[in-house]
Amino acid sequence: MKIFISCDMEGISGITGPDDADPRKEPYKRFQKVMTGDVNAAVEGATLAGADEIVVNDSHDGMRNILIEELSPKAQLISGFTKPLCMMQGIDSSFDLAVFVGYHARAGTAAAVMNHTIFGKEISDVWINDVLVGETGINAGIAGYFGVPVGAVTGDDKVCREATALLGNIETAAVKEGVDRYVAKCLPLEKSRELIKNAVKRAVERRSEFKPLRYQSPTRFKVRFASTTEAAIACLLPIVTMEDSRTVSISSNDYLEAFSTFLGVLMLASTASNETFG
Template structure:
């Protein structure tokens, strides 16, 4: 069995603020250790379920956050940026099931730790096929294009709820309860790791019960940026359509082109 563990940082156990997830901040070193420990808990669960190959993809910031010297030896690590499939790089390599660790809710979600969609400094709202969406939906859809189900997720209560609304069969490990954007009641790391391990174990063991999240083409998306000059830059992408002062739309034949166009558009924008 081949398992992909796709990892973000804002939903990691114990994380509640930007100072723990941004490289220039003083608490980032602690955040990296917590992130690596959550990953190892997920690796343990996948191994207990019979996984023979485990790929861990570091999807936060520039993809160089997980401490490889502390990573479980049974896993390989995809790190660095950019990569063709970004946060779920590796899903194209015969993966049977994907697990999302440390994920966060989409931009604008109430009581969600560090809620944002891709860029907290650029994107105000994001719609995928007309529905408000975040990184969970985008990455799950990319996995779905390879017929890979997302079987488990860890994060706060609203990240878990967002995933469950898309994938009813998904198993969730709620490691904290957010009271706002930067305050949460967090499980102890020991309890959080036990929860992640047991959740991933059961999810991977029963991965055939989960249907891939598939969005058939054509695919449309729209980004509402924070400022109109950001939309000025984004609308330079060939194929894009400016629909208002801050909103740029794009139509693609499939989710893979849509995901690449989305990344290119956001990357063109100056903060």
């Protein structure tokens, strides 16, 4: 049985602010170890439920955060950037289930720890077929493209709520309660790891109950940028449509093609980002 784990960092146990997840800042090295521990808890849960192949995709920032020397030997690690499927690199139709560890709520979610969607400064909102989504919804769509359901999500209480609203009765592990964007009431590591392990174990055991998330074709990604300049730069690509001064859209009959174009548009638009104004 094959399990795919996508691991972000903002929803990891104990993380509450930007410095905790920024490789340039002092707290980061400490939280690399915590991140690896959360992943190991998920791997243990999957293994206890019978998984015999587990692939972990490091999905935060430069995607070189998980410490392979401390990672469970039961998992394989995909590390580094850039990746065509970004946070979902490595997923294909051979997997039985996908699990999201350390995820965070979409941009603008009240009292959600480190809430953002892909880029913290540049993006205000993302919609898929007019449904407001965060990274959970975007990445669940990639898994669904390959026929793989998402069975568990871990992070703060707000991303857990976002995930169940979109994906139904999946398993979740809320390792902290968001108070504000950079404030949380955090569980002790021993408790959070137990929650992660048990949630993933139950998800793998229940895998036949979950359905892949498939967005209707044609798929339309719509992005509202923080800056008018970012939207204008994005529209240098002929496939991109300007919706208003800060909002652009991309459509395709193929979800993966729409996602790839969306990702490329974000990379291009980010070159126009300003340190002060976004």
